[in-house]
Amino acid sequence: MKPYTKRSYDLLHEGVLALAQIEAVGMRVDEAYLAKAIHRTERRINRLQTTIKKTDVARIWKKTFRAKTNLNSNEQLGKILFGVMKYPSTLTTPSGRFKTDGEALSGVDHPFVQDWLRLQTLQKALSTYLKGLVREMKDGYIHPFFHLHTTQTYRSSSDKINFHNQPVRDPKLMRLIRTAFIPREGRQLVEVDYSGLEVTISACYHKDPRMIEYICDPTKDMHRDMAMECYRLPQAEVTKPVRYCGKNMFVFPQFYGDWYIDCARSLWEAIDKMKLQTTSGLPLKAHLAQVGIHSLGRLDPKERPQPGTLEAHIQQVEQRFWKKKFPTYARWKKSWYEAYRQKGWFKTLTGFICQGYMKKNEVINYPVQGSAFHCLLWALIELVKHELKRRRMKTLVVGQIHDSLVADVPVGELEDYLKLAYHVMVTRLMQHWKWICVPLNIEAEVSPPGMSWADVKPMEIPK
DNA sequence: AAACAGTGCGCG
DNA sequence: AAAGCGCGCACTGTTT
Numbered sequence: 001m002k003p004y005t006k007r008s009y010d011l012l013h014e015g016v017l018a019l020a021q022i023e024a025v026g027m028r029v030d031e032a033y034l035a036k037a038i039h040r041t042e043r044r045i046n047r048l049q050t051t052i053k054k055t056d057v058a059r060i061w062k063k064t065f066r067a068k069t070n071l072n073s074n075e076q077l078g079k080i081l082f083g084v085m086k087y088p089s090t091l092t093t094p095s096g097r098f099k100t101d102g103e104a105l106s107g108v109d110h111p112f113v114q115d116w117l118r119l120q121t122l123q124k125a126l127s128t129y130l131k132g133l134v135r136e137m138k139d140g141y142i143h144p145f146f147h148l149h150t151t152q153t154y155r156s157s158s159d160k161i162n163f164h165n166q167p168v169r170d171p172k173l174m175r176l177i178r179t180a181f182i183p184r185e186g187r188q189l190v191e192v193d194y195s196g197l198e199v200t201i202s203a204c205y206h207k208d209p210r211m212i213e214y215i216c217d218p219t220k221d222m223h224r225d226m227a228m229e230c231y232r233l234p235q236a237e238v239t240k241p242v243r244y245c246g247k248n249m250f251v252f253p254q255f256y257g258d259w260y261i262d263c264a265r266s267l268w269e270a271i272d273k274m275k276l277q278t279t280s281g282l283p284l285k286a287h288l289a290q291v292g293i294h295s296l297g298r299l300d301p302k303e304r305p306q307p308g309t310l311e312a313h314i315q316q317v318e319q320r321f322w323k324k325k326f327p328t329y330a331r332w333k334k335s336w337y338e339a340y341r342q343k344g345w346f347k348t349l350t351g352f353i354c355q356g357y358m359k360k361n362e363v364i365n366y367p368v369q370g371s372a373f374h375c376l377l378w379a380l381i382e383l384v385k386h387e388l389k390r391r392r393m394k395t396l397v398v399g400q401i402h403d404s405l406v407a408d409v410p411v412g413e414l415e416d417y418l419k420l421a422y423h424v425m426v427t428r429l430m431q432h433w434k435w436i437c438v439p440l441n442i443e444a445e446v447s448p449p450g451m452s453w454a455d456v457k458p459m460e461i462p463k
Numbered sequence: 464a465a466a467c468a469g470t471g472c473g474c475g
Numbered sequence: 476a477a478a479g480c481g482c483g484c485a486c487t488g489t490t491t
Binding site: 469470 | 480481482483484485486487488489490491
């Protein structure tokens with residue numbers, strides 16, 4: 001079978017040309033800042049390494065591995081902490097080694113671990129991000145590549161540098177790296193992204209009425225509601241970080257096919273890691289104890305979760321989520337997967353055909369992920385190849401991150417650009433693809449003139 | 464020296 | 476019965 005349709009081929013063809021134009025334009029980098037940031041980060045790494053080498057863990061490490069000692073080795077760290085020092089280990093890698101990622105190490109109560117993890121973060125900042133920028137920079141500009149031929153899902157990918165994974169969630173790391181990205185003279189950086197794009201696009205497939213209500217009614221908030229259920233809180237006691245956990249440790253994982261055991265684990269671990277409290281200031285574990293949840297539970301799939309554990313509670317939340325709240329979505333998952341099992345392929349709303357061996361979760365997720373990106377891609381093509389040109393605007397689109405566009409905008413063009421972005425990304429796109437039956441929306445973040453990507457602040461989009 | 468598998472981590 | 480999806484990059488440790 002031909003793995004594409006004419007309209008899907010045309011989208012990629014036009015998309016490749018538009019993305020090539022963006023690559024050629026490139027994004028400006030603050031060379032002086034970059035040099036300073038590298039120097040500073042190298043010094044911090046050296047200091048931290050000195051501290052770490054003086055600890056008892058490092059002594060045991062050297063005694064064990066002798067000449068082969070490598071304080072950067074995850075495999076060696078696992079053997080020292082869990083093998084030699086006998087800290088309890090619950091998680092192993094697929095090949096049977098001790099897992100030593102942040103989650104696995106959060107169970108080890110030793111100051112060495114915090115320092116070691118901070119060192120890892122700084123080293124990644126230095127080698128992947130700061131030095132990556134230096135390597136790819138030419139005359140003060142970088143030209144990240146954007147590909148449409150590398151992915152399973154018909155999303156895009158980016159490399160040299162990877163523009164898609166620049167730090168943003170950790171505020172310190174965000175500032176260290178994004179300060180290096182700056183606008184050209186007399187301009188400001190503007191990032192416009194779709195709000196909840198994948199949720200909206202998934203609704204175009206399954207058409208679950210309650211999900212559509214959540215998307216359309218601005219007074220409703222699915223992530224807040226699920227945070228309330230997961231931690232058994234009344235609405236007024238849900239703080240921003242608690243809502244964040246409801247969203248990223250329950251709702252999205254559930255959409256992508258996760259299950260209650262892993263959700264319960266991350267919801268529980270987040271309480272200490274993020275020092276979660278209620279609005280009134282009660283630590284969340286104390287609150288949970290008040291409502292009868294005293295421990296996480298054994299998280300053993302072979303056992304029935306014990307009453308009074310978070311595991312048992314989240315299992316119930318999961319059942320309500322799919323059986324009571326979003327039954328139409330649940331039925332769509334089932335029938336979509338069944339259809340794939342019959343035919344061996346499926347077609348996305350944007351006309352792409354996915355075929356070959358896929359797992360259930362892949363069959364469910366690919367169409368949403370791909371089609372969501374195609375919304376951005378269509379808007380990007382219209383902006384770059386047609387609208388900006390036709391209006392003789394000087395705005396330059398400099399990058400794309402799955403559901404967002406980064407542009408370098410002359411100060412005087414800001415208002416026009418924001419209006420145009422809304423016109424293309426929302427109004428015209430919904431006219432173009434009639435299958436988008438749930439309203440789209442966008443949000444903007446803008447840096448003050450001459451300031452960096454680290455300095456962007458939310459801004460209303462003028463209508 | 465180059466290639467490869469495995470691991471971890473940054474983003475949506 | 477099986478139990479998050481998609482990427483790119485750096486690094487370790489082994490094999491070719």
